[in-house]
Each structure stands twice: as structure tokens, then as C-alpha cells.
Amino acid sequence: MLEGYVGKVRELLEKNNIDIGDLIQIKDNETVYEGLLMPRYEIFDPNYITLKLSNGYNIGIKYKPDLVIKLVSKYSKSEVKEEFFETEQYEVKKKINLSFIGTGGTIMSKIDYRTGAVKPSFNVEDLIKLLENYGEEFKINMIELFKIFSEDITIQHWKKLAETIYNEFRTGSQGVIIAHGTDTLGYTSAALSFALQNLPHPVILVGAQRSLDRPSSDAALNLKHSLIFSYKSKYSGVYAILHSTSSDDYSYVHRGTRVRKMHTSARYAFKSINSYSVAKISDNEIIYIDTEGLLERNANRSVELYNNFEEKVFLLKVYPSMNEEIIYFLIERGYKGILIEGTGLGHVPSRIMDAIKYAIDKGLLVAMSSQCLYGRVNMYVYEKGRLLLKMGVIGTEDMFPETALVKMMWCLGNAKDIEDAKELFLKNIAGEISQRTLYKYEL
Amino acid sequence: MLEGYVGKVRELLEKNNIDIGDLIQIKDNETVYEGLLMPRYEIFDPNYITLKLSNGYNIGIKYKPDLVIKLVSKYSKSEVKEEFFETEQYEVKKKINLSFIGTGGTIMSKIDYRTGAVKPSFNVEDLIKLLENYGEEFKINMIELFKIFSEDITIQHWKKLAETIYNEFRTGSQGVIIAHGTDTLGYTSAALSFALQNLPHPVILVGAQRSLDRPSSDAALNLKHSLIFSYKSKYSGVYAILHSTSSDDYSYVHRGTRVRKMHTSARYAFKSINSYSVAKISDNEIIYIDTEGLLERNANRSVELYNNFEEKVFLLKVYPSMNEEIIYFLIERGYKGILIEGTGLGHVPSRIMDAIKYAIDKGLLVAMSSQCLYGRVNMYVYEKGRLLLKMGVIGTEDMFPETALVKMMWCLGNAKDIEDAKELFLKNIAGEISQRTLYKYEL
Numbered sequence: 001m002l003e004g005y006v007g008k009v010r011e012l013l014e015k016n017n018i019d020i021g022d023l024i025q026i027k028d029n030e031t032v033y034e035g036l037l038m039p040r041y042e043i044f045d046p047n048y049i050t051l052k053l054s055n056g057y058n059i060g061i062k063y064k065p066d067l068v069i070k071l072v073s074k075y076s077k078s079e080v081k082e083e084f085f086e087t088e089q090y091e092v093k094k095k096i097n098l099s100f101i102g103t104g105g106t107i108m109s110k111i112d113y114r115t116g117a118v119k120p121s122f123n124v125e126d127l128i129k130l131l132e133n134y135g136e137e138f139k140i141n142m143i144e145l146f147k148i149f150s151e152d153i154t155i156q157h158w159k160k161l162a163e164t165i166y167n168e169f170r171t172g173s174q175g176v177i178i179a180h181g182t183d184t185l186g187y188t189s190a191a192l193s194f195a196l197q198n199l200p201h202p203v204i205l206v207g208a209q210r211s212l213d214r215p216s217s218d219a220a221l222n223l224k225h226s227l228i229f230s231y232k233s234k235y236s237g238v239y240a241i242l243h244s245t246s247s248d249d250y251s252y253v254h255r256g257t258r259v260r261k262m263h264t265s266a267r268y269a270f271k272s273i274n275s276y277s278v279a280k281i282s283d284n285e286i287i288y289i290d291t292e293g294l295l296e297r298n299a300n301r302s303v304e305l306y307n308n309f310e311e312k313v314f315l316l317k318v319y320p321s322m323n324e325e326i327i328y329f330l331i332e333r334g335y336k337g338i339l340i341e342g343t344g345l346g347h348v349p350s351r352i353m354d355a356i357k358y359a360i361d362k363g364l365l366v367a368m369s370s371q372c373l374y375g376r377v378n379m380y381v382y383e384k385g386r387l388l389l390k391m392g393v394i395g396t397e398d399m400f401p402e403t404a405l406v407k408m409m410w411c412l413g414n415a416k417d418i419e420d421a422k423e424l425f426l427k428n429i430a431g432e433i434s435q436r437t438l439y440k441y442e443l
Numbered sequence: 444m445l446e447g448y449v450g451k452v453r454e455l456l457e458k459n460n461i462d463i464g465d466l467i468q469i470k471d472n473e474t475v476y477e478g479l480l481m482p483r484y485e486i487f488d489p490n491y492i493t494l495k496l497s498n499g500y501n502i503g504i505k506y507k508p509d510l511v512i513k514l515v516s517k518y519s520k521s522e523v524k525e526e527f528f529e530t531e532q533y534e535v536k537k538k539i540n541l542s543f544i545g546t547g548g549t550i551m552s553k554i555d556y557r558t559g560a561v562k563p564s565f566n567v568e569d570l571i572k573l574l575e576n577y578g579e580e581f582k583i584n585m586i587e588l589f590k591i592f593s594e595d596i597t598i599q600h601w602k603k604l605a606e607t608i609y610n611e612f613r614t615g616s617q618g619v620i621i622a623h624g625t626d627t628l629g630y631t632s633a634a635l636s637f638a639l640q641n642l643p644h645p646v647i648l649v650g651a652q653r654s655l656d657r658p659s660s661d662a663a664l665n666l667k668h669s670l671i672f673s674y675k676s677k678y679s680g681v682y683a684i685l686h687s688t689s690s691d692d693y694s695y696v697h698r699g700t701r702v703r704k705m706h707t708s709a710r711y712a713f714k715s716i717n718s719y720s721v722a723k724i725s726d727n728e729i730i731y732i733d734t735e736g737l738l739e740r741n742a743n744r745s746v747e748l749y750n751n752f753e754e755k756v757f758l759l760k761v762y763p764s765m766n767e768e769i770i771y772f773l774i775e776r777g778y779k780g781i782l783i784e785g786t787g788l789g790h791v792p793s794r795i796m797d798a799i800k801y802a803i804d805k806g807l808l809v810a811m812s813s814q815c816l817y818g819r820v821n822m823y824v825y826e827k828g829r830l831l832l833k834m835g836v837i838g839t840e841d842m843f844p845e846t847a848l849v850k851m852m853w854c855l856g857n858a859k860d861i862e863d864a865k866e867l868f869l870k871n872i873a874g875e876i877s878q879r880t881l882y883k884y885e886l
Contacts (some may be wrong), residue, residue, distance in 0.1 A: 152794075183790055264787055322757075325776060349597070371845075375708050
């Protein structure tokens, strides 16, 4: 099959009866590499051969006419080792230090590779190749931290990720890119926005709706623009970079606390909610759109890590005829917080209000967001909202429910008590609350 | 105060020391009306006086120079009777028979009227006045069915509403308009779309984000366009008519199963999701946009009522680190269905999959929607989705979660068993499922 290999490289492999997954040796001058042949994607430089070495690292070897290739043994499933943590440290000695962290997801994987496993779809050379015309030299530290679909990302993964990013910056990284499945990318970007503060350089989450092996893939563009923004951005902070319109030229930079997946399958699924995008990026330019409140990039700034999240928090979406028994259940099970997704300006059925009062009396943090997603929660307009406020329910301002949920987990994890958590929740930490309400829908 | 009364009418009232809420008598030729003076809104014809009669009906009396007005007694709170069901049957003998059903909400109310109660903000004459230049004559049967904020609408209200509409059509109505709070308007329009089938004429839900007494109110335009569409529409079916763009000239007609409140406070909060709008309406024209699959209006068609909804259905929105214990709780409490709001194409954390399997084994109906809202659920793309399908989870196709929830309640209420309910759920009943996925975001 030799997926992704074309031209002279493919000829060389075919001549030696080599296929994907085979164990081979490549002699390049005096150095001999032995490893499993990995698939490549046509979107990247066709002049490289990718090997997975026995230590688990992927290496890219540039084609030369005098390379000597030898088949050691044909593919056998047992030789493909699966490791949860795996670090690729093949270094190209160059100037700008970037970190690339893989967590899994469509952007990092090919779906039906014949081993059945999730495989990385590119390596460090491929990434550097994307930047070859930008007049800079790069060193990219590639860390394959997880290999999971993003619906399985948990608080534990957020913590491991935040810690890894923290360490990268403490050891000289000048920009961190995280490849992430799109399903929960917005939750993770919110979590990192709260956990990592005073960042010297940008942290960028990047995903793709279509994998690299599909002709309509958005992966290469999103990757390239993430790399560009990681070293060129004037601002630090946590961002998500993805397609946002049907344009194949531009991807958009969203604030980490304002980005939401708004379509199950379209490539331009990600939107900034209650906020403009920070910038749009083409191969040739970064056009800043709204940079209000962003921290300027500053290599001397020292990153801070606030890495606790409370797991006993429930996201309760209200609906007609819902029963209040669920709230008593949550109290009984020791939940510490309930993030309500109410209707309209922040309303709930009258029927459940006693239970909400009881939850607050029992010491739970209860906050009100809106299932409208767009707009600001305002519980002062109607009598019932004012009653909820009086009970001690707090509004999420213009945070949409998912970001408010993550923030509640983070506040309860880091505050010293419930009053402190409330105060923290109502404070703007990472651009998630703004003073003015945005009426424009940026779609 | 005399809110809403201007010009000669106001002078007449002032001269007689009459204010809102006072009990007065008006002699018009040989007829004497006695009732409480109600407030009016300047947007309507200034030449009417509105009285609430002792039988609870509101009546509009046209100003003439020879009207004789007498104060009977000044306002006292106890005289303003609060009744849950109240019907205004003041009839103007004219040609087109329309029904107008009030349920409460911003469109029907003034927020801080001094009695503290929710008061209707217009009467039949006001509505007919809105249509005076359209060359037709109207008879409007106004039924004030409920006076509640829409977050308190339950299945019981849906049933009462569907039954009332059914009866209106059985007794000759040629179009039904329902004034409804905006918070749960989309849930109710979905419920009516399933409960009322084979409709001869349109059923239109109308709401407003700003009440009539506010200068920026969208109530008058939405009301007027609802009335126009109710008798002019070429199609029957259930619709919602509201502002949809920042234009003050047009409101939009949405399918009852496709409309969602997408902003907490903007006047153009309502959007069609995964569907184009049916039409846009100005004072002068109806421009049809997408009428695919709609039933043509036909007075000879006989409306059918399928009016059962299962209350024991839970809307479960998934999120990172969620605990599966909630699912066991729902099973234990005898829930009949769970509508999951999954991530992306229809995914859930692996952690909760055993509990989902257990729920299905226990006979619950479990369906998967997406918190993206836009796009189609597709569980065939990834291994885990296929596993969910194999367990018996059914996808919601391109229904967004709220419509899918209402449909599940309706299917479980009307089907003879779980298999029948599943089959019904996957069938397009009222335009809620389409074959092609709409990639355009209509925003």
C-alpha cells in the first residue's frame, strides 16, 4: 500500500518489497536506523521516510539517491508497541523553541490504519517543513502525551497537560501547540485558560474536523496557522485555532474561554461566542480583530500554575416538566457545585426552586447560565430571577455554560471556601467575562 | 397615570378624575358598560377605551364625542380578580375566523403594572386594528388560556393548548395564533408540531423579547406578522414567528420543530437550526424561502390530535469527568427515556458507557443528540459510536437536543411499546428530520 509515499521514495521502497509496518533498516552515510515504516500524508514533503524506532520515537529521514534500504522483517502486529506516554525528541538544532503536544483526536490520527491503533499522522520534520518559507529556524519538542479521543479527556488530563505546558515554558519554550480532538477542545481550552496564568508566550489548541488522509482535510491548514501564530503572535494567553468560515485560506484565533464547537461535522465548526475572534490567519498574514484585554507577549514573564479542579460538579440543563429529585440526589451524593443551564435570561421552572434553595443551604455553589448560549444572563429583569439571586444563586454573566462549568470546577478546586469560590467565579480571570454584551452573532 | 391613553380619550378620562384600575361606567347610546379601566399601549389605536367587565372579559369601546363616562369607585386591589382561565368573546362579526390564545410571557404582559399581576396588554380590537389595511374582515376569538412565564410551561400546558387548538379548528377557526413567553417557546412549538397533525390551517407561536411598553419592543411587529401569516400562508403546520435579524421590517417564519432561542436578550434571538426559515414577512409581503415538505393549506382537512407525552424523560448533557451514577439513579427512579446531549458527532465519555448499556437493558429508550446543536449526529464514523449503536442507542439525526427531547416524550407517550417508540422516533413526523444535512448556519 505504501500510503502517502510517492515518486522516488515510493520506487525505492517498492523495489525493496517494503510496505507500511515492516521492520526495515536505512543506512544514511555512516548512520543506520532500524524501525517500522510508518504511513505518511501527501500533504507533507514527499522526500521523507518516517520510521518508528524501537524506543518509540518517530524519526524522519530525508531521501537521498544513495540511501541504502533493507527489509529486516515483514509486518507483524505484535511489533507495533502501544505506549501511553511517548516522547519524540528528534531535534533539529534551530533558533525558535516550540513545543508540540499531542493528545489524540482526528488531527493526530488516521482512523483506520491497519493495525487498528491510533497513529500519529506527522512528525517533527513535517511540522518544520510547514514553516520553511518563513525565514526562521525552529526547534520543535514533540510530546505525545495522550492518544485518546477528546470525549475521554478528564480533569486528570487537564492537569497533566497544564503541568506539561508549565514545564515547557520553564525550560525555555517560546510557544506551545496542543493537538486535541475537537469534541471537548473548548472545555480543555477553558481549563488551561484558568490553570495557566501570566503566560510568557501563547498556548494554542488546534484540532481538525477531517483527518489528514481525507482530501477535504482542514488539518494541515490549522496546523500551519497554529505554528505561525505560536511564534508570531504579539500576545500570550490560551487560544484555539481552527477553520471558522468556509474559506480555505483563513483560520481563526479564538480566546480559550470563548470558543465552542457549533457544528457536528462542518470544517468551520468553531465559533467565538459572546466575543469576537482575536485574529484571522492566512499563510501570509495575521489580521488582528479584537485584542482587548490580552496580555502582550513577554519572554521574561514567569508562568503560574493553579492546577486544581473539583470533580463533584454537575451540569444541569433545565427543560419543561423536569423533576426536582435530581437536585436532592446531587446533594446527597456530596456534589460541591451545580451549574444550571437555565432558559432565557437565566430562569428555571418554579417547581425546582425549593430544591435549589436547599442545595445552597447545604453549602453547594449554584450558578445560572443560559441554554441560549449567546447573550448575558440577567436575573434582575424578572421577579423570579431576583428571588434566585436572593437565595444565593450567582449568574454566569456572559459566559456560556461549558466555560462556566469548567470555571466552577476550577474555582471550587482552588478557592479556600465557598465564599472565596463565589468571588473568584464572578471575577474575570481569562477574558471569559466582559462588561459589554456582544449582540452581534459572529457566525 | 392613564398609561397608553392619549388625546381626546385621555382628556375625557382626566376630566372625570378616572385612572387605571378604577371602576367606571360608560354609556354609549343606549348601552351602559361597567368595568375596570385597563391600561393601553400607544402602539395601538388611541381611539379606544379598554374595560375589564365583571365577567372577566375585556372589551374595547370606541371613543365618540357623545360617550358619557362616570366614575363608580376608585381603584382597590381586591376588585381586580385573578382567574386562571378567562375567555374574551367580544366578537366583531366579520369574515375570516382567527383564534388568538394567550399563555402569558412578555408579549402578553406589562411587567410592573401596579396591581403586581400579569395583565394582557392588548385586546381583540387592537389585533383587528393591526389588520385594517388588508382588505379583509376578521373575527378573532381571543382565549386567555394561561398567564404564566414560559419557564413554567409543562407537559400539562402543552396538552391543554393542543386540545384548545384542536377544538378551535373543529369549530371553524381558519388560523390559530398563540402568544407565548420566549424562554420555552421552541419546546412548545415542537410539542404542538407532534401533537397536532393533518392541520387544515397554520398554528403560529409568537413571542417578544421586549414588552409592548418598551420603545424598542418587537411585540407589535411580531403580532402583526403572525396575524398576516395566519390567514395568508399557503401552508398549514406549526410555526414560530419572531424577529430573526436586526431588521425592524421583517420577521421570520420558522418551522415549529426547528426553532431555537439563541440569545438571552437580543430581539433577533430566534434562529432556525439545521433548516432554512420558511419565509420572511414584512407588512407588505410574504417571501417564501424554503417550503420543502410543508402541507398545503386546506380547509377540508380534519385535524388529528395525538396528545400524550411521557414525563419521565431526562435530558442528560455530558461533560468531562462526569460521573455515571446519575444514569443508575434515573433507572432506579423509573425513568422511561434518556436524551443524551453528547459531544461532536454523538460521543460520550467511555466511563458512562456501561451505565448506558444497563439503562437500555432495563428497557429505557436512550437517544443521542449533540451539544453542537448544528449538524447531524453520526455514530458510524468512530468505533465508539458504532458500539453505542450496537447497544441500542439511537441517533437524533439532525434534530437538536430540545426538539429531540420533546419528540422522545411524545414517542414514549403515544407508542405501544419501546420498539414502536424507537421506530416513531427515527421517522420524520413534522419536518424535524431531513435527509440532507444543512451546512449553512443561518445566522
